[in-house]
Amino acid sequence: QVHLVESGGGLVQAGGSLRLSCAASGRTISTYAMGWFRQAPGKEREFVAATTWSGGVTYTYYADSVKGRFTASRDGAKNAVYLQMNRLKPEDTAVYYCAAGPSAVGGPDRFFPRDWGQGTQVTVSS
Secondary structure: OOEEEEEOOEEEEOOOOEEEEEEEEOOOHHHOEEEEEEEOOOOOOEEEEEEEEEOOEEEEEEOOOOOOOEEEEEEOOOOEEEEEEOOOOHHHOEEEEEEEEOOOOOOHHHOOOOEEOOOEEEEEEO
């Protein structure tokens, strides 16, 4: 089991930026797919981004709604993953969750998280 703790959420104006961090412990993330999901009030949890590694190649996937604005990355030495969010919009307001699961080469539909963080609130004001 991987223990995940998110940080970096907050209140930002539309057009601004935030960087979320997710610190992992318990196991190294090097062989895991690591991703981000979000859940807005009254809505289902949705996929945001994920990185997975296979055969020396890192694959990164994004939801269409965040492509070109969000960047997911991982730091194996720190056992952490990050989500850089730029040009934020009010519709990005949600609780953001870090997630870990088996390798997900092939796309978001192949990502089945087994471990979740507690979430961090991101609020974008208009």
